[in-house]
Amino acid sequence: MEGFVRFFENTGFANVTPGHLLMILVGLLFIFLAIRYEYKPLLLVPIGFGILIGNTPFVEHAGLHLGIYEDGSVMNYLYMGVLKGIFPPLIFLGIGALTDFSPLISNPKLMLLGGAAQLGIFLTYIGAISLGFTNPEAASIGIIGGADGPTAIFLSSKLAPHLIGPIAIAAYSYMALLPVIQTPIMRLLTTKKERRIKMKPPRSVSKMEKILFPVVALLLTGFIAPGSLPLLGMLFFGNLLKESMVTQRLAETARNTMIDIVTIVLGLTIGASTQATTFLTQQSMHIFVLGATAFMFSTAGGVLFAKIMNLFLSTENKINPLIGAAGVSAVPDSALVVQMEGLKADPENHLIMHAMAPNVAGVIGSAVAAGIMMSFLL
């Protein structure tokens, strides 16, 4: 009987708390959204399942080495890739090998939109300070406004490792909810006439320009913000593998197999890091609120800056201000939101190619912002 009692005490039924059940429901919701509505399935399925793994109750710190926060557990070893900031640069390598920078090179002025849309990062940083977060914590929360999961994980692993779970969950959840967050702001800040602006088709880009871009961009951004080197170094390296055309095997591996493996482990461990006992705190709730406002401010920053640019541009070179919203990274989701919104205003106006330019510039902008935060606060 005593053995049975001991066994029962070790089961999940004896250790379950309302928090565990709530988080299990969240995990199930993620999996449901991913499978039923195909919302970011490649991220939400691993994260959702990770939440289930992380919130299956057990006796913590009893020498079983099960939990992600217990030294020596398998999940803890995998989580090291997140904590030490190893996975985000590897993801960036894959993104670089996937990304075509041609729209950006053909119309370089759109790079500025990628900078403007980082407004949310810095406003949210100030907001987080006013909510009582410390300087490094506030910077890690602010970077959610960059709408770039790997960058958010990378910066928080360096500045506030104890907040990685909520920050990553907020960043990825809001990326899945981009259409809901961005569309009202885009409509609020633009007139129907502005949404109908047709932009000049982008010019073709030579191979030489495509090869020069990753090299020049790395040196420029690296000299300005060396803190962004782990991310931007890998991003531009991956892009050079793609554009040089002589390392197709490496580019193929980086953009397929490698990014898939890292995404699986990253998603699963991020999900498992939401263990109810450490995740469900008031701080986490504040992070979710701040994350949403960060996305809103970033969207507004991009759209408003596009409108300001239009004041100085000739009629034939005018920018459709909707593409400013794509300046928040979230490649390619925010560009797709812009395309959808543009089509609603004019069914013949396809903005996707134009929107990809600020979209990829946003990736560079948010990584530079992370580098600057690191230089200031580390």
Added chain:
Amino acid sequence: MTTIVHLLPIDLSAIGHEHLTLAVIGYSVVFLSLFLLFLVFSVLPNFLARNLRKKFQKESGEKKTALAVTTIPGEVGAAIATAIALYLEELHDEESAILTIKKVGKSYSPWNSKIYNVINFNRFQR
């Protein structure tokens, strides 16, 4: 309203000069780095085009006479293209005589055996 204030205890006095400085400098540096990229890639295509033009001019100077001879009128080009297309279409009849039929061997399994077929009427008749 009280509930929101309780849930989000905003304290504006916590925002110091150093925080504002970081925000302003950070945002400006992000802008600056992308602005520099913009400048470089606004100039670069012109620079590359000028180099290319120089190269062409140099080549055209050396081979001016040769080019004059080798310049082919459009009609001649069209005729050559038609001839090539016709020739390539004719090639259709030239097949390599290699047979690609391969013997497909099926390993024996009682699951696909005709002996145990469920509609093996002959066995029932016996």
